[in-house]
Amino acid sequence: MANYFQEEIECMPVEKIKALQNELLPAQVRYVWENVEYYRNKMKAHGVTPDDIKSIDDLHKLPFMSKADLRDAYPYGLLAVPLSECVRIQSTSGTTGKRVVAFYTQGDIDIWEDCTARAICAAGGTKDDVCQVSYGYGLFTGGPGLDGGSHKVGCLTIPTSSGNTERQIMFIMDLHATILCCTPSYAAYIGETLKEMGYKPEDIPLKAGIFGAEAWSEEMRRDIEKTLGIKAYDIYGLTEISGPGVSFECSEQRGMHINEDHFLAEIIDPNTGEVLPEGTQGELVFTALDKKAFPLIRYRTRDICTLTREKCSCGRTHVRMTKPKGRSDDMLIIRGVNVFPSQIETVLMNNGYAANYQIIVGRVNNTDTFEVKVEMTPDMFTDNVGEVQARRKVLEDGLRSMLGIKAKVTLVAPKTITRSEGKAVRVIDTRKI
Amino acid sequence: MSVNQVSVFLENKPGTLNNLTEILAAHNINIRALSLAETSEFGIVRMLVNDVFEATNVLKENNFVAIITPVLAYAIEDKAGYLNNLLKHFSAASVNIEYMYAFAGKERAYMIFRVNDTKKAEALLQSKGLKSLTQEEIAAV
Ligand SMILES: [Zn+2]
Numbered sequence: 001m002a003n004y005f006q007e008e009i010e011c012m013p014v015e016k017i018k019a020l021q022n023e024l025l026p027a028q029v030r031y032v033w034e035n036v037e038y039y040r041n042k043m044k045a046h047g048v049t050p051d052d053i054k055s056i057d058d059l060h061k062l063p064f065m066s067k068a069d070l071r072d073a074y075p076y077g078l079l080a081v082p083l084s085e086c087v088r089i090q091s092t093s094g095t096t097g098k099r100v101v102a103f104y105t106q107g108d109i110d111i112w113e114d115c116t117a118r119a120i121c122a123a124g125g126t127k128d129d130v131c132q133v134s135y136g137y138g139l140f141t142g143g144p145g146l147d148g149g150s151h152k153v154g155c156l157t158i159p160t161s162s163g164n165t166e167r168q169i170m171f172i173m174d175l176h177a178t179i180l181c182c183t184p185s186y187a188a189y190i191g192e193t194l195k196e197m198g199y200k201p202e203d204i205p206l207k208a209g210i211f212g213a214e215a216w217s218e219e220m221r222r223d224i225e226k227t228l229g230i231k232a233y234d235i236y237g238l239t240e241i242s243g244p245g246v247s248f249e250c251s252e253q254r255g256m257h258i259n260e261d262h263f264l265a266e267i268i269d270p271n272t273g274e275v276l277p278e279g280t281q282g283e284l285v286f287t288a289l290d291k292k293a294f295p296l297i298r299y300r301t302r303d304i305c306t307l308t309r310e311k312c313s314c315g316r317t318h319v320r321m322t323k324p325k326g327r328s329d330d331m332l333i334i335r336g337v338n339v340f341p342s343q344i345e346t347v348l349m350n351n352g353y354a355a356n357y358q359i360i361v362g363r364v365n366n367t368d369t370f371e372v373k374v375e376m377t378p379d380m381f382t383d384n385v386g387e388v389q390a391r392r393k394v395l396e397d398g399l400r401s402m403l404g405i406k407a408k409v410t411l412v413a414p415k416t417i418t419r420s421e422g423k424a425v426r427v428i429d430t431r432k433i
Numbered sequence: 434m435s436v437n438q439v440s441v442f443l444e445n446k447p448g449t450l451n452n453l454t455e456i457l458a459a460h461n462i463n464i465r466a467l468s469l470a471e472t473s474e475f476g477i478v479r480m481l482v483n484d485v486f487e488a489t490n491v492l493k494e495n496n497f498v499a500i501i502t503p504v505l506a507y508a509i510e511d512k513a514g515y516l517n518n519l520l521k522h523f524s525a526a527s528v529n530i531e532y533m534y535a536f537a538g539k540e541r542a543y544m545i546f547r548v549n550d551t552k553k554a555e556a557l558l559q560s561k562g563l564k565s566l567t568q569e570e571i572a573a574v
Binding site for chain 2: 378385
């Protein structure tokens with residue numbers, strides 16, 4: 001068995017995956033109709049009943065769920081089992097108002113951990129590996145998700161959680177960790193620290209990394225791979241659907257395989273809700289096919305990406321998604337390129353700055369102007385003009401590599417970015433389109 | 434001994450330097466020497482003040498980015514040829530000057546130097562018989 005955790009499922013012929021989904025979806029819709037009043041009411045309002053859903057071809061008839069529904073139904077409104085059946089919650093901060101609280105039965109956790117175990121195996125993990133989980137443990141799904149998968153694979157698991165970089169490095173070096181799981185920016189930081197301490201890539205026992213939960217560029221991947229001497233794998237997930245492992249990268253490093261035996265994916269037009277054909281960029285929507293406690297149907301992730309069924313050399317047959325570019329509701333089109341504020345935030349954070357920025361888009365002579373104002377911080381400042389300019393340039397280069405277009409970075413004084421009701425205004429678009 | 438210089442980030446737009454001087458004036462902080470480096474987008478004010486601690490505090494409270502930078506200060510005769518003499522020692526000791534500025538006192542002139550390795554430069558110049566001024570000496574000028 002080469003790099004698979006559940007080969008018969010991961011490499012199942014596409015027709016068999018469809019057949020499995022055709023069997024699971026109608027049953028799951030009926031289960032949710034019977035157990036979740038909130039969604040039943042939504043279906044009724046939409047004029048659809050479980051009898052209308054006979055196969056995955058009928059999926060488009062069902063109403064969408066969104067973050068707003070999670071807020072309205074907080075905390076128990078979407079629960080499909082008695083609380084006594086639940087063994088755990090995980091939680092993530094919502095962008096507006098209430099936190100998202102997701103519930104899990106033991107069965108749901110098993111599904112989730114199978115998914116992260118598949119990701120670890122795809123990264124070359126076996127029971128002989130030492131897997132250091134440097135994602136946060138707790139309400140955040142990163143730590144518990146990878147921890148559970150690591151146990152399933154049989155790796156020796158080091159639950160360092162995030163932070164305390166010195167201790168992270170001590171465990172990597174002393175206990176010969178071979179797989180590192182954390183956010184890409186933390187991996188880059190660990191890598192830089194090891195480099196400063198004088199370790200060369202060949203001195204570091206790590207061979208693979210599983211990095212997710214934030215946006216990162218291909219250039220950043222190569223940097224991390226070089227400093228740590230590893231192969232870096234992307235992983236995707238969201239608390240609403242389970243956690244990390246909804247999809248994961250294989251050795252091809254060209255898109256993440258979605259675990260289709262559990263999660264049914266669609267791409268829709270974020271404005272009209274219309275389902276888009278394979279290969280078209282749009283908003284990713286998920287239906288959990290066999291979750292029991294918190295079973296969302298047609299949940300709009302707000303993540304923009306593309307799906308492909310092109311054959312993958314790793315042997316897996318499950319559909320692949322591209323790395324999400326950002327949130328559909330924040331997307332800007334500048335000089336024909338999609339730009340997401342989250343990408344700018346990532347570049348700032350990857351360079352160790354606070355995410356105090358503002359995007360200013362305008363139009364001069366039919367060409368878009370693109371400026372990013374960044375608030376100066378004591379960390380970024382020196383008394384040397386050339387050095388401050390150089391740091392500004394590093395940010396400009398980082399933005400160009402992340403976005404593919406050039407942005408002008410302007411450094412501004414602290415607390416000067418326009419705020420509205422206490423929240424910073426992140427985008428000012430003066431174009432008249 | 435090096436002297437503490439206050440370095441402040443300024444946006445390059447009208448009124449920002451005046452905002453800075455107003456805050457310092459309101460807190461009774463005296464600027465002994467000041468130099469401004471600027472690009473088309475931003476400027477950096479470097480200054481010696483009578484109370485470094487108070488100055489950086491009130492500036493931070495008023496949303497300025499202000500940091501403390503060590504610089505070397507030397508007193509010379511306010512006469513032709515003395516600066517030339519001083520700089521000869523810098524070249525002889527291979528000390529690279531990042532920037533410098535000056536102010537004239539009642540009797541002597543004072544030269545402020547920013548070098549990349551303050552401690553090393555100070556020791557080299559000391560060995561040539563050049564003694565840099567202390568924070569107290571500058572304050573007493
Ligand atoms: Zn693959």
